[in-house]
Each structure stands twice: as structure tokens, then as C-alpha cells.
Amino acid sequence: xxxxxxxxxxxxxxxxxxxxxxxxxxxxxxxxxxxxxxxxxxxxxxxxxxxxxxxxxxxxxxxxxxxxxxxxxxxxxxxxxxxxxxxxxxxxxxxxxxxxxxxxxxxxxxxxxxxxxxxxxxxxxxxxxxxxxxxxxxxxxxxxxxxxxxxxxxxxxxxxxxxxxxxxxxxxxxxxxxxxxxxxxxxxxxxxxxxxxxxxxxxxxxxxxxxxxxxxxxxxxxxxxxxxxxxxxxxxxxxxxxxxxxxxxxxxxxxxxxxxxxxxxxxxxxxxxxxxxxxxxxxxxxxxxxxxxxxxxxxxxxxxxxxxxxxxxxxxxxxxxxxxxxxxx
Numbered sequence: 001x002x003x004x005x006x007x008x009x010x011x012x013x014x015x016x017x018x019x020x021x022x023x024x025x026x027x028x029x030x031x032x033x034x035x036x037x038x039x040x041x042x043x044x045x046x047x048x049x050x051x052x053x054x055x056x057x058x059x060x061x062x063x064x065x066x067x068x069x070x071x072x073x074x075x076x077x078x079x080x081x082x083x084x085x086x087x088x089x090x091x092x093x094x095x096x097x098x099x100x101x102x103x104x105x106x107x108x109x110x111x112x113x114x115x116x117x118x119x120x121x122x123x124x125x126x127x128x129x130x131x132x133x134x135x136x137x138x139x140x141x142x143x144x145x146x147x148x149x150x151x152x153x154x155x156x157x158x159x160x161x162x163x164x165x166x167x168x169x170x171x172x173x174x175x176x177x178x179x180x181x182x183x184x185x186x187x188x189x190x191x192x193x194x195x196x197x198x199x200x201x202x203x204x205x206x207x208x209x210x211x212x213x214x215x216x217x218x219x220x221x222x223x224x225x226x227x228x229x230x231x232x233x234x235x236x237x238x239x240x241x242x243x244x245x246x247x248x249x250x251x252x253x254x255x256x257x258x259x260x261x262x263x264x265x266x267x268x269x270x271x272x273x274x275x276x277x278x279x280x281x282x283x284x285x286x287x288x289x290x291x292x293x294x295x296x297x298x299x300x301x302x303x304x305x306x307x308x309x310x311x312x313x314x315x316x317x318x319x320x321x322x323x324x325x326x327x328x329x
Contacts, residue, residue: 002095003047003054013043016059016082017237021275023079023116024216024235024242025329026061030078033212037205040064046081046095048088058083058092064108071109071317075310078135078329079116089117093124100308108310109317117303127308132318134329136281137304140295144241144270144277151266159259159293166260169224173264176219176231182210185221185231185247192247206245209233220265222248222257230257232265241269243280244329262294 007013010028017026024030031041045059060081065074083092100111113126114135120126142151152160176182186203193200210217216237222230229252233245243265248258262279269277282288282299292299311317 001050002057002091002098003050004095004099005045005047007043007045007059013061014237016045016056018239020059020082020084021239022082022237024237024240025078026080026082027213027216027235027237028061029213029216030235031061031063033209034063036208036212038065040066044099046092048091056084057088058095060096067109067317071313071320072311073108074317075104075108075111076134077111077113079114081113081115083117090121090124093120093126097125097308100310105310110310110314111308112305113307114305115303118300120303126303126306128306130305130307133305135305136283137302138282139300139302140279140282140291140298141300142266142277142279142295144266144274148267148270151270152263154296156293156296162256162259162293163263166256166258169255169257169260171229171255171257171260172223173261174221174223176210176217176221179207179210181219181221181228182207184228185219185233185245188228188231188249188252189245189247191249200245209244218265218268220261220268222252222261224251224255224257229255230261232258232261234265234269236269236272236274238274240276240278241265241272241274242278258290266294 007016013028016022028043031043035041041061041063043059043061045056047054048057058081060077063076063078067073081092081096083089104111112130112134114133176185183203186206189200210219213235216235218234218236218241220232221228230248231246232243235242235244252258266277279291279294282291
């Protein structure tokens with residue numbers, strides 16, 4: 001029988017995440033951020049048995065969002081659970097199912113998980129594959145243990161050309177240092193969202209991300225004639241630099257500064273001794289074509305989004321409050 005322990009110490013939790021290839025969205029501070037915006041975060045470690053010296057085999061940060069009656073609450077595990085050793089994969093997911101039955105069914109309507117796994121044991125019961133996703137299952141991940149030259153040569157010829165071309169512009173790439181910088185990025189992001197018709201959070205939310213995530217933020221801005229014309233906002237731990245948000249003005253697009261900006265962020269992550277770089281999501285669009293140029297078309301596909309119904313009201317909940325209308329990240 002496995003044992004569940006709710007971890008109450010931020011340093012110990014982050015040590016667990018960083019030591020076991022955990023995703024930045026499993027960091028304690030990400031849960032703290034969401035807790036400022038109608039969510040509650042709980043961090044749970046799974047022990048192999050209930051014996052005193054049993055090893056930890058997995059864990060997850062689970063987010064709970066209270067809903068209007070009669071739905072009670074919904075639960076979400078971004079890029080989790082974390083599995084310690086491939087041999088423990090089945091046991092960890094069985095434990096998650098047990099935890100769900102014991103702790104979530106009485107208080108929730110739906111659980112969604114998006115594991116950072118490319119393959120999984122066929123014997124594992126993940127629940128039902130969800131039609132709606134929060135994080136796209138297909139992405140580009142670069143191996144930062146390669147040399148800078150190897151990374152550059154692994155790009156398409158066009159991407160290399162555009163990087164060199166955009167670096168010749170009279171631009172400056174700097175890291176955001178304060179709320180004024182965050183607001184400048186937000187203004188660019190809002191114009192991008194308005195142009196491309198996608199939803200974003202409020203300025204207050206992004207200021208909170210900057211404040212709460214602290215040292216895990218990497219926010220790079222491109223300045224031209226002292227104005228921000230593009231930005232790239234990553235969340236970074238020792239395992240992964242993960243692109244959260246990005247945007248550019250029309251001038252930024254015309255100057256193709258996003259090529260120089262992304263290459264700068266990749267090199268900075270490598271300088272920080274980060275293991276990998278995730279360009280976060282591919283669709284069948286021009287942005288995805290741009291991202292794939294950094295890997296010469298190579299892509300990673302995670303297993304996707306799965307959900308487990310916790311109530312007979314789960315179908316009604318998905319109709320009443322579709323995922324597309326709720327910005328999770």
C-alpha cells in the first residue's frame with residue numbers, strides 16, 4: 001500500500017521537482033501564483049509503501065478551483081504527476097487514481113491531468129482522453145546539453161539565415177527588471193492577442209507572475225529605438241526552460257526580431273545549465289512552422305490531456321464552462 005504525504009515545505013517540494021525532472025509548472029511558486037487567482041494548490045508526494053523509510057516514487061501539485069453550485073470544484077495537474085523512475089510509472093498512476101477516489105470525488109466535478117510523458121504503460125488507467133486541452137500535446141524540445149554550435153547547425157537553413165539577419169538590426173535584447181518592464185511586455189502581448197484573436201489575462205495577473213515566480217522567470221525584451229517591440233517570457237528550473245508567453249508588434253514581426261530573441265533565450269538557458277528548452281506547443285499554423293525551424297522539423301508528442309469524471313454533473317460542467325473560455329496558464 002502506498003502512502004500519501006502532503007508536502008508543506010516549499011524548499012523540500014522544489015528540491016523534489018528539480019531532482020526528478022519535474023516541469024516548471026510543478027514548482028511551488030506556480031501553485032502560489034494560481035492561489036492568488038481563485039485556485040488552491042496542494043503538493044502530494046507518493047511513497048512506495050507506508051513503511052517509515054519507504055522511498056518516494058512520485059508526486060504531483062494539484063490545483064483546485066472552486067465553482068458555482070452545483071459543480072463544487074474542478075481539479076487540474078499541469079505536466080504531472082512526476083514519476084521517479086520509469087519502473088514506478090504504473091504504481092504512481094494507480095496511486096493517483098486511489099488518491100482521486102479517496103480525496104476528490106466528494107468535493108469535485110472533474111480532474112484533468114497533462115503528464116509530461118511521451119509514452120505510457122498500456123496497463124495504466126488514465127481516464128478518458130479529453131477533447132479540450134490546456135497545454136498542447138505536440139511541441140519542440142531542444143537538448144541543451146548539445147553545444148551552441150550543434151544547436152545552431154540543427155536548425156533549418158532559413159532559420160539560421162533569419163537569426164543572422166535579425167541580429168544585424170539595431171536592436172537590444174534585455175531582461176525585464178521591474179513592473180514597468182512587465183507592463184511594456186503586456187502592451188505588446190495585448191496588441192498581439194487582439195490581432196490574432198486569443199484571450200489573455202489582465203495586467204495584474206502578469207505582474208503577479210513576475211512577482212511570485214521571482215527567480216524562475218526569464219523575461220526577455222527586444223528594444224528598438226528604446227521601445228519594446230517583442231518579448232519572450234519563460235519559466236525556468238534546472239530541468240527545463242518553458243516558454244509561457246510571447247508577442248511582437250508589427251514592426252517586430254517585420255524586422256523578424258523573434259528569431260534573434262528566441263535564439264538569445266535558448267543560449268541564455270544553456271548558460272544557466274538548464275537541461276532542455278521547450279517552445280511550448282505546435283498547431284498547424286505559421287507560428288508552429290517558425291518554431292519547427294529551430295529543430296529542423298523534429299517534434300515531441302506528449303500523451304495528451306486526460307480527464308476523470310468525479311460527478312454525474314461533469315458533462316453539464318463541460319458544456320456550461322468550456323475549457324476554451326478559461327485561460328489556465
